Amino acid sequence: MHNFGQRPRRAALGGYLPQRRRKASQSFETPKLEAFDRLLKSTGDREISTTMAFVQGLNIALRDKQVGPRLVPIVADEARTFGMEGMFRQIGIYAPFGQKYKPVDADQLMYYREDQSGQVLQQGISEPGAMSSWMAAGTSYSVSNVPMLPFYIYYSMFGFQRIGDIAWQAADMRTRGFLLGGTAGRTTLNGEGLQHEDGFSHVVAGGIPNVRSYDPTFGFEVAVVLQHGMQKMLQEQVDEYYYVTLMNENYSHPDMPDGVEDGIIRGLYRFRSSWVSVLGLAIVALLLLLAAIGPKNVALTAEIAEGWQPIFYMPEKAKDVWGDALAAGYAKRDATLPPMDIYAGPALAIGDNVEGMREFIKPHIALYIGGMGAKGKNFYHNVATKYGYGAEADRIQELYLAGDKDGAAKVVPDELVRDISLIGSREFVKERVAAFREAGVTVLNVVPMGATTADRVKLIEELRELV
Numbered sequence: 001m002h003n004f005g006q007r008p009r010r011a012a013l014g015g016y017l018p019q020r021r022r023k024a025s026q027s028f029e030t031p032k033l034e035a036f037d038r039l040l041k042s043t044g045d046r047e048i049s050t051t052m053a054f055v056q057g058l059n060i061a062l063r064d065k066q067v068g069p070r071l072v073p074i075v076a077d078e079a080r081t082f083g084m085e086g087m088f089r090q091i092g093i094y095a096p097f098g099q100k101y102k103p104v105d106a107d108q109l110m111y112y113r114e115d116q117s118g119q120v121l122q123q124g125i126s127e128p129g130a131m132s133s134w135m136a137a138g139t140s141y142s143v144s145n146v147p148m149l150p151f152y153i154y155y156s157m158f159g160f161q162r163i164g165d166i167a168w169q170a171a172d173m174r175t176r177g178f179l180l181g182g183t184a185g186r187t188t189l190n191g192e193g194l195q196h197e198d199g200f201s202h203v204v205a206g207g208i209p210n211v212r213s214y215d216p217t218f219g220f221e222v223a224v225v226l227q228h229g230m231q232k233m234l235q236e237q238v239d240e241y242y243y244v245t246l247m248n249e250n251y252s253h254p255d256m257p258d259g260v261e262d263g264i265i266r267g268l269y270r271f272r273s274s275w276v277s278v279l280g281l282a283i284v285a286l287l288l289l290l291a292a293i294g295p296k297n298v299a300l301t302a303e304i305a306e307g308w309q310p311i312f313y314m315p316e317k318a319k320d321v322w323g324d325a326l327a328a329g330y331a332k333r334d335a336t337l338p339p340m341d342i343y344a345g346p347a348l349a350i351g352d353n354v355e356g357m358r359e360f361i362k363p364h365i366a367l368y369i370g371g372m373g374a375k376g377k378n379f380y381h382n383v384a385t386k387y388g389y390g391a392e393a394d395r396i397q398e399l400y401l402a403g404d405k406d407g408a409a410k411v412v413p414d415e416l417v418r419d420i421s422l423i424g425s426r427e428f429v430k431e432r433v434a435a436f437r438e439a440g441v442t443v444l445n446v447v448p449m450g451a452t453t454a455d456r457v458k459l460i461e462e463l464r465e466l467v
Contacts, residue, residue: 014145023237024141028066030230033261036060039223040256047250051153051182053219054246055083057226058151062091062119067149067234072137072177074121074152076130082153082182084120092118121150127158131166138175138241149177149234156181156198156245160205170241171208176233177241178226184215184245198245205243213243214267220256222246224264249453289343293379295325302329302340307443309343311380312365314387314419315432315439321386341442346432348446349423350462357449358417365417366408369393370400389413422446422463430466 010016033040038060039053062068073087092115103112121137123130130152137150159181160167167179184198205213212229216222222244229242263269289307292298301308302325310322333340349357368380375397384393392413399408422429422444436444446463450456 018143020142021145022142022239024145024147026145026147027237028070028147028234030067030235031061031064031227033224033227035064036223036227039219041220042255043219043253045252047252048219049246049248049250050216050219050222051082051246051248052250053222053253054153054180054226054244055086056219057223059086059090061226061230062087067230069119070148070234072119072121072134072148072150074123074130074134074137074150076123076127076154076158077125078153078155078182084153087120088113091120093120093122094118127154128163128166130154131159131163131170134177134179135166135170135173135175138170138177139173141176141237142174147234147237149230151178151180153180153182153246156184156201160201160243161198164204167205167211168208171210174210174239175241176237176239178229179241179243181243181245183248201243201245210240211243212240213245215245216264218256219253221264224256224261228261228265251453251457289341293322293383295322298322298325299329302326303332304334304337305340306338307341307343309345309445311345311368312383312416312420313344313346313436313439313441314416315435315441316419317387318439321383342440343443343445344436344441345445345447346436347421347423347449348429348459348463349449350426350429350459350466352425354423358414358421358423360449361417361421361423362409362412363405365412366396366400366405369412370396370398370405370408375401384416387416389416392416423449426462426466429463433463433466 036057039057058071058073062071073084073091075082075084092113094116095114095118096116098116099114105112121130121133123133134150134152137148141147159179181198181201184201202213202215205211214221214225216225225242225244232238232240233242257269257271260269260271288305289309290297290301290305291309291311292301293310298308298310310318330340347357347361369378369384370381372378372380378397381393381397384390384396392411396408396411399405399411418424422432424432433444444463444467446460448456448459450459
């Protein structure tokens with residue numbers, strides 16, 4: 001016997017057979033980038049992390065009348081670690097029966113508030129459960145014709161590296177949403193063991209065709225990616241999801257340069273036109289940057305590339321070693337190409353008593369001169385020889401290939417280390433910078449020798465004063 005009274009309800013639910021929609025019947029206009037203006041400006045003396053920038057951006061989006069009710073923040077158990085506890089009061093934690101107990105933090109401003117209309121999904125210590133909730137919310141546009149946009153933030157190791165198969169499943173299901181790997185970086189959580197350390201999640205993410213992955217350095221990059229992703233997934237209904245790695249380290253963030261939005265989304269943009277840049281803190285947009293030291297490769301670099309990055313660059317000897325090769329390449333260079341930038345990568349330490357830090361560079365030099373090739377087939381050995389250290393290079397190679405790496409490092413000449421680095425007093429460094437400039441170097445891609453991020457940034461700032 002049929003119960004025909006159920007037909008209207010069944011029709012409202014989409015019919016008798018389950019079906020998946022390619023697109024929801026409704027799209028939502030997402031906030032423009034201007035809505036995230038506070039994240040596009042310099043933080044000045046205030047230091048924040050990219051994790052904090054994400055949380056600020058999410059809060060801005062939550063206040064949008066159209067998009068806000070559609071957003072689903074998800075955390076497994078680390079809401080306070082990621083600075084999301086403010087959402088407990090703002091939008092509440094979803095609980096089907098509301099608050100049934102008095103939380104232990106009830107006396108705090110941002111207490112653990114559960115609500116039947118809450119939006120935050122607090123999953124407890126269950127990364128697979130949180131991921132499943134994320135997929136359910138991210139596919140609701142298809143299953144239930146209710147577009148949602150979930151944001152699941154977690155220790156980055158617990159995403160692509162621990163439950164990678166589920167990430168593939170999410171892609172197959174055409175899930176839309178953001179996965180946010182907090183604490184990104186191989187050495188971020190040393191104290192908690194290797195299972196917490198993310199070293200290759202972007203490599204894994206890159207193998208999934210409809211995943212867009214980003215590793216932003218600055219708050220404005222986070223804002224651009226968030227706005228772009230929301231527009232693509234909620235407004236244009238594109239079947240992709242976004243993976244963004246975040247950091248808990250605090251540092252100051254600059255203003256967003258003009259016109260870089262498209263470059264951020266593509267993954268490469270010119271951050272600053274400057275003679276001095278720092279490895280890992282700036283993105284320099286080069287179409288082709290080649291590291292070459294052999295004569296033929298150097299000549300080819302001068303012919304076709306926008307930038308050349310030699311190793312162990314000694315200003316006083318550079319012309320003798322590479323001058324002919326560079327001249328041969330320049331002679332064939334297309335006139336439409338811009339002048340080639342020359343990058344040098346000296347180690348940097350500034351102070352009255354820092355000369356001892358030159359010893360830390362010697363093992364690195366010994367590795368290249370001694371270990372990067374057999375006798376007669378090592379380009380780095382050849383460079384050292386042309387610098388006038390042939391006998392020392394022979395001895396370094398002999399010891400290194402025999403397994404005596406420490407002995408090889410001790411043979412590295414003090415003068416060589418001094419002349420290829422920027423380690424010494426302010427006066428010494430200033431003189432060496434002038435020597436690099438005079439030799440034709442256009443960019444110093446320095447390696448600051450500081451114990452902390454703040455120390456390294458301070459060294460860069462001090463170097464800028466000397467340039």
